[in-house]
Structures are given as structure tokens and as C-alpha cells.
Amino acid sequence: MSHEGDDGRMPEDLEAMLETADEDEAEEDDEGQYDAPSLPPLLILAVVGLLCGFATIALVWLGERGCERFRDTSNCGALGFPLLVLIVVVTIVLAGLALSRLAMPHARLIAFLGVAFMLIVVLAFLSGNLSSPWTLAVVPVLTAITFLLANLVARLLERADA
Numbered sequence: 001m002s003h004e005g006d007d008g009r010m011p012e013d014l015e016a017m018l019e020t021a022d023e024d025e026a027e028e029d030d031e032g033q034y035d036a037p038s039l040p041p042l043l044i045l046a047v048v049g050l051l052c053g054f055a056t057i058a059l060v061w062l063g064e065r066g067c068e069r070f071r072d073t074s075n076c077g078a079l080g081f082p083l084l085v086l087i088v089v090v091t092i093v094l095a096g097l098a099l100s101r102l103a104m105p106h107a108r109l110i111a112f113l114g115v116a117f118m119l120i121v122v123l124a125f126l127s128g129n130l131s132s133p134w135t136l137a138v139v140p141v142l143t144a145i146t147f148l149l150a151n152l153v154a155r156l157l158e159r160a161d162a
Contacts, residue, residue: 121142
């Protein structure tokens with residue numbers, strides 16, 4: 001008993017069943033994805049920069065609390081510089097992951113430049129006032145701005161390369 005018709009083709013109902021099975025598989029593959037409207041790239045950069053600024057402040061604060069606990073002072077001494085380097089690397093990696101998950105082009109470059117520009121401004125102009133409460137607002141806003149600037153630099157580098 002053959003399922004093929006006289007002309008060697010499958011019956012119409014079998015073709016329809018196979019097409020519905022393919023559609024069901026496609027729906028299952030899309031199940032983990034969201035159908036949300038895309039966000040403007042500048043908004044993504046600003047929000048990720050803002051979050052990285054808060055993450056940097058939180059990691060520095062946790063580092064100071066750790067030094068207070070183990071050394072009885074907020075000064076980490078010889079461990080301070082490696083701790084700050086670790087904080088910068090963690091912030092860059094988190095920013096790069098967030099930007100790449102949000103499909104931003106040049107995510108790692110923007111993350112690196114955004115954090116680096118923020119560090120330059122903080123070390124040049126704000127290093128004497130980092131223990132004041134207004135740092136909680138200034139550093140995240142500054143980081144959002146530096147991420148926008150890093151995007152501009154990445155786009156200019158892309159144009160120069162073309």
C-alpha cells in the first residue's frame with residue numbers, strides 16, 4: 001500500500017500535515033525569544049552606562065568594606081591597586097556582555113572605551129571628592145555620557161576603517 005498518488009506525489013493531506021509540523025517546530029524555536037520593539041541605540045548605551053556607573057560604585061564600596069573588615073581600615077594598602085584593576089575589568093566585562101546581548105555593534109570596544117573615559121575623568125577631576133554622597137549621582141551619569149562618547153568614537157573608527 002503506497003501513500004503516493006498515480007503521478008508519484010504525496011497526497012495533499014499528508015503535505016498539509018508536514019507543513020503544520022514544520023510550523024510547530026518553528027514556533028517552539030521562537031519560544032525563548034521576545035517579540036519586543038527595538039530600543040534606540042543611544043538609550044541602550046545610556047542605560048548600560050548608568051548601570052555600569054552604579055556597579056563601579058558598588059564594587060568600590062564593597063572593596064572598602066572588605067578592607068575595613070580584614071585590615072580595620074578602609075585603606076587597602078598594597079591590595080588597593082589590584083582590587084581597583086579587578087573592579088575595572090569586571091565592569092568592562094559586564095558592560096560588554098550587556099551591550100552584546102542587546103545587539104549593539106562594537107560592544108566590547110564601547111564597553112572598554114566607556115569605562116576608560118570615565119576613569120580618566122574621575123582620576124583627573126574627581127579623585128579628591130569621591131567620598132562625598134554626590135558621587136552616587138555624578139559617576140553613573142558621567143559613565144552614561146562616556147558610553148555615548150565611546151559609541152561616537154567607535155563609529156568614527158569604523159568610518160575611518162572603511
